[in-house]
Amino acid sequence: MAFGLRKFNYKYVSTLALLGAGAFLLLNSQAWATALTNNASGIHVSKTNVGNNTTLQIAAQPQTGVNRRVQFAQGRSSTTIKGAVPLGKKDIYTFRARKGQTIITEITWEGDRVGADNNDEGLSGFTFVWPNGKVMEHPQNIYFEATSTGDYRVVVAQPYKLTNSRYTFKLTIE
CATH class of the missing domain: 2.60.120.380 (Jelly Rolls)
Structure with missing residues (x-):
């Protein structure tokens, strides 16, 4: 499942809905940097900049196994x-x-x-x-x-x- 946001401003805290089950994730710019570099959580985040617009692609993978x-x-x-x-x-x-x-x-x-x-x-x-x-x-x-x-x-x-x-x-x- 993936969601995209346009004109995301990293200076402000944003709330993102994940997994359609109503789970919410509250992240600021420092947390985004952590999510992008330390990705053992099963949440995959990618960022694309086009002009003044930033698109975040979030893919959540249920974590199971060992x-x-x-x-x-x-x-x-x-x-x-x-x-x-x-x-x-x-x-x-x-x-x-x-x-x-x-x-x-x-x-x-x-x-x-x-x-x-x-x-x-x-x-x-x-x-x-x-x-x-x-x-x-x-x-x-x-x-x-x-x-x-x-x-x-x-x-x-x-x-x-x-x-x-x-x-x-x-x-x-x-």
């Missing part, structure tokens, strides 16, 4: 998690890393892409989120350097329709 903190077994620096996530939903894994550590994330999907060549590399099926809210969608590299000590997130979502929604998520911190 939302869990990853803990390693004592003495281990790696873990493997098996899960399944339907198309359009997401699973969120949060973990702590210290500055300078290497974070290795690998998602392997069991299903094949529907309607495409099975050898198609395509999108990775995950989003990497740093503690400061910086987001990297569908990274092709699975190695990340922890730029600060804090909570990192991996958001797993089918990048396109697959024959099977099951995946294996391997996380290693060195």
